[in-house]
Amino acid sequence: xxxxxxxxxxxxxxxxxxxxxxxxxxxxxxxxxxxxxxxxxxxxxxxxxxxxxxxxxxxxxxxxxxxxxxxxxxxxxxxxxxxxxxxxxxxxxxxxxxxxxxxxxxxxxxxxxxxxxxxxxxxxxxxxxxxxxxxxxxxxx
Amino acid sequence: xxxxxxxxxxxxxxxxxxxxxxxxxxxxxxxxxxxxxxxxxxxxxxxxxxxxxxxxxxxxxxxxxxxxxxxxxxxxxxxxxxxxxxxxxxxxxxxxxxxxxxxxxxxxxxxxxxxxxxxxxxxxxxxxxxxxxxxxxxxxx
DNA sequence: TGCAATTTGACTTTTGTTGACTATAATATA
DNA sequence: TATATTATAGTCAACAAAAGTCAAATTGCA
Numbered sequence: 001x002x003x004x005x006x007x008x009x010x011x012x013x014x015x016x017x018x019x020x021x022x023x024x025x026x027x028x029x030x031x032x033x034x035x036x037x038x039x040x041x042x043x044x045x046x047x048x049x050x051x052x053x054x055x056x057x058x059x060x061x062x063x064x065x066x067x068x069x070x071x072x073x074x075x076x077x078x079x080x081x082x083x084x085x086x087x088x089x090x091x092x093x094x095x096x097x098x099x100x101x102x103x104x105x106x107x108x109x110x111x112x113x114x115x116x117x118x119x120x121x122x123x124x125x126x127x128x129x130x131x132x133x134x135x136x137x138x139x140x141x
Numbered sequence: 142x143x144x145x146x147x148x149x150x151x152x153x154x155x156x157x158x159x160x161x162x163x164x165x166x167x168x169x170x171x172x173x174x175x176x177x178x179x180x181x182x183x184x185x186x187x188x189x190x191x192x193x194x195x196x197x198x199x200x201x202x203x204x205x206x207x208x209x210x211x212x213x214x215x216x217x218x219x220x221x222x223x224x225x226x227x228x229x230x231x232x233x234x235x236x237x238x239x240x241x242x243x244x245x246x247x248x249x250x251x252x253x254x255x256x257x258x259x260x261x262x263x264x265x266x267x268x269x270x271x272x273x274x275x276x277x278x279x280x281x282x
Numbered sequence: 283t284g285c286a287a288t289t290t291g292a293c294t295t296t297t298g299t300t301g302a303c304t305a306t307a308a309t310a311t312a
Numbered sequence: 313t314a315t316a317t318t319a320t321a322g323t324c325a326a327c328a329a330a331a332g333t334c335a336a337a338t339t340g341c342a
Contacts, residue, residue: 001167001209004297039299041323042300043321044323045299062321063305063320065320067308067321146288171329180289180290181330183288186288203296203330204296204330204331205330
């Protein structure tokens with residue numbers, strides 16, 4: 001297969017994640033762009049198309065000095081937990097779009113939900129995600 | 142019998158598949174059209190009439206820069222496995238048409254079904270295809 | 283001759299690439 | 313401390329590079 005630039009960057013990042021300790025990497029957008037001789041927004045494109053939630057990744061970032069993009073591969077849990085995680089994430093995205101929470105809060109809550117309950121059995125995780133969603137609705141709406 | 146252009150392209154592709162490592166080739170539509178001095182849609186025609194699922198082939202593709210068409214010959218000689226694979230594929234096409242899954246997911250699932258269980262004995266494959274179909278129904282519907 | 287298969291090309295959709303502009307965070311400076 | 317500067321990342325729209333769709337025109341058999 002003739003690999004597009006986007007394919008190559010994707011591959012590169014996946015190798016990095018594979019080699020990482022905890023399925024999580026932190027890159028600098030401009031630096032990676034430099035490595036691949038492309039514009040920085042190309043990196044953004046790859047991340048948004050290949051490392052989104054639908055593909056099982058969580059991304060967080062910060063602008064400004066010492067900025068970064070962090071990519072975490074969400075371990076495969078059972079379909080039920082995955083579904084309720086997606087529901088929760090959809091909900092969080094919705095209330096972010098409606099400006100009920102900020103972009104930062106959105107990221108924080110996603111991170112929290114994923115990490116805080118990483119070790120729980122996945123059947124419980126499913127209930128936990130639902131509970132989080134309910135609690136937020138109760139609080140915010 | 143005078144060979145039509147479509148016949149020649151078909152023959153050409155079959156030779157390529159025969160020579161390939163894994164009964165799978167990847168072409169670029171425009172490039173192949175160039176080779177045969179015809180319009181690209183002629184290639185699409187050949188692929189859709191001669192390399193469809195009914196004839197025992199799986200095709201995948203991507204548009205845009207560095208796009209491709211991938212053709213895989215499914216040689217699965219057990220008629221039972223072949224039938225249940227066709228059933229599964231029909232099901233996947235149906236739920237794609239009903240927009241329960243996307244075109245991309247449709248392709249992905251077909252690919253998965255064919256490749257993940259490539260090495261299984263074909264009698265088991267029949268059961269596996271059915272199990273996949275059931276699991277999807279359970280999950281999606 | 284008439285029908286089915288083939289061939290063609292205009293138009294559509296999807297995917298990838300680039301760059302100008304915007305937003306945000308850290309740091310230096312008044 | 314407030315403000316300016318610098319260093320990041322994000323957004324969006326234009327453009328490019330493929331493959332797909334569809335129907336009209338053509339061809340070749342039975």
